[in-house]
Amino acid sequence: MAAAEPIPGPAEVNxxxxxxxAAYEKVHVEYEKNFWSTKMGLAGASADELARTKSALDAFLSDAAKLAAVRKVLAEAQGLSEEQRHVLAILEKTFKTYITEDERAAQYKERLNQLEAELQQHRNNMALGYTVGGAFTKASSVQLRNTMRTSESExxxxxxxxxxxxxxxHVAEKFAEIVKLRNKxxxxxxxxxxxxxKLEQAEGFGMDxxxxxLDELERETRPLMEQARKTLAEQKGEAALQPWNTGFSLAGDVEKKMDPYLPFADAVDVWARTxxxxxxxxxxxxxxLDLCDRLSKYSNGFCHWPQPAFYKTDGTWVPxxxxxTSLATPTQVGSGRTALVTLLHEGGHAAHFAxxxxxSPFFSQERAPTSVAYAETQSMTLDSLAGDAAWLGRYARNSKGEVLPWAIIEEKLHSTQPYEVFMLRTMLSVPYFEKALYELAEEEVTPQRILALADEVEARIEGGPAPRPLMSVPHILSDESSAYYHGYVLAEMAxxxxxxxxxxxxxxxxxxxRVGQELADVYWAxxxxxxxxxxxKRLTGAPLGSAAWVKELQTPLSKKLEEEKHEYEAAVAAGPAIPPGQEPDLGMRVLLVDGDETIADSAQGGLAKASDTFKQWISKKWPAKETVAA
Structure with a gap:
């Protein structure tokens, strides 16, 4: 990667x-290495080391002496260039985000790091699964949600x-202690x-x-939700409103029909070419990339950056x-689509931060003062492609190279488009729950009250028990992503x-x-x-609002079908810009791993070859004849 010009200005400031x-890089990298090994359940992973390195990172960011040093340079250095001021400003802003003069803060943070590491280990060691006929089947939370969406058996x-x-x-007792300490x-x-x-630190604005x-969005979409629930009950029966039936009622048959055209084994190649x-x-x-589910692996896809990208002051590029990670089970119906959406989403995060x-790496790290909504806009813009007929017509193909038929897309639109508001309401329920949770008086923060509050918010925002119970959402438990989910809602608007x-x-x-170039120039750089x-506002020319989202939800099905069919036909005629088998140039080395095992490395023959090696590994570990619906 070409170097930039050195930063002008006093050499001592550079x-x-x-x-x-360099000091920030050191603590950041050490923490992220432990974060990855613990979340992935790698050999030698240590909750104590995770807590220690998290405490070291926290101590660095909350060091008042560092803030004072930055301010001294800003105030006293002669001849500062604008670029130097820009860097010093983000250093000052970052340290201000984490520093408090009360000496109890450091004690609370250290204790929280330990409690959260213990909670993560407690959650990882949970015997999660389902019991039918007295027989227990182990399953991750992702597998459980897929089962609810695809199993023929109620x-x-x-x-x-x-x-x-x-x-x-399982987690409520330990979580209650964490909630109290977070508020302290x-x-x-x-x-x-x-x-x-968390909101003020990340977004720079307040709860009001x-x-x-969010209140405006909730009001505008409540009638749509109520109508959608009524329509679903009329078309599929009242039982379709049960949380274990809703997803299946909307996608069960279509999911199975789409599955051969979005095979998990091809997911890496399709993502890369897209x-x-x-x-x-x-x-x-x-x-x-660690894509397959396994025991003791963290129950949500994520993307983190042990090494943030930046230019050094001398112009040297640090990639x-x-x-x-994602949590695919290749033998499960829908695993390919789930993996692709995750690849598009988390790969979007990675593209942004790369x-x-x-x-300075302070600009390209994912914690506050980086806006949650800003980060999620990038990933969600890119994962939205997986629902477009324009994308499906180019990239959804079965093992024979046949394109996903329009009839299946049409059926999916019939079964899901009138109910898209359900996804919006599911997203809204998390910030409303966390708002209510942290507003509880300390004596009310008990396991029983937390569980009851989750049920109350599900009923109020989603109209009944949620197919994804609030307390199963991993973001709520983790320090990294707690009081975070509103970012997805604002991002969806964007x-x-x-x-x-x-x-x-x-x-x-x-x-x-030109889309990728404009994203890189305006949003990412x-x-x-x-x-x-x-x-x-700079990219779109208008302030952020919900009008485009609400308009999409209000679009009549007939119009949506007409628009999507036109896009599909054009896509099939054009084909993908980069056909299967052709090397996609992403300017990146990709390692495909499974825990401690390295499956393939794009440095050895290219990404297309690595994708093919991964495909062969999948076929050996999960033979096609063993494919099951749930």
């Missing part, structure tokens, strides 16, 4: 910036739902509660602004290193607004390299040095 960058689906519900009681930490830092603290937007067709380049990054073109902008400007998104709301 040395100061270099030293601060008994099995209900058992899978009860398996998900069991997460809450927030209050000594001068905030009303933990949610208010956030819930002003992104290459968009002109996305990872600028020399290295990515480790990102990325760890990326393309932050600033002079996704619809961004998509509308690109479709108006270019006429298409799929296989349009600044990193967290600019405000999320400002970036959305």
């Amino acid at each position: 040395s100061f910036i270099d030293d601060m960058n 008994e099995v689906r209900k058992a899978a739902y009860e398996g998900l519900r069991s997460v809450g009681p 930490l927030a209050r000594v830092a001068g905030y009303k509660d933990y949610y208010a603290m 602004v956030l819930f002003g937007m 992104f290459a067709g968009l002109g996305i380049n990872y600028r020399g990054a290295t990515m480790a 990102s290193q990325t760890n990326f 393309n932050v073109l600033q002079r 996704v619809h607004q961004t998509r509308a902008y690109f479709l108006h400007k270019f006429g298409r998104i799929v296989d349009e390299p 600044p990193g967290n040095g600019e405000a999320f709301l400002d970036l959305v």
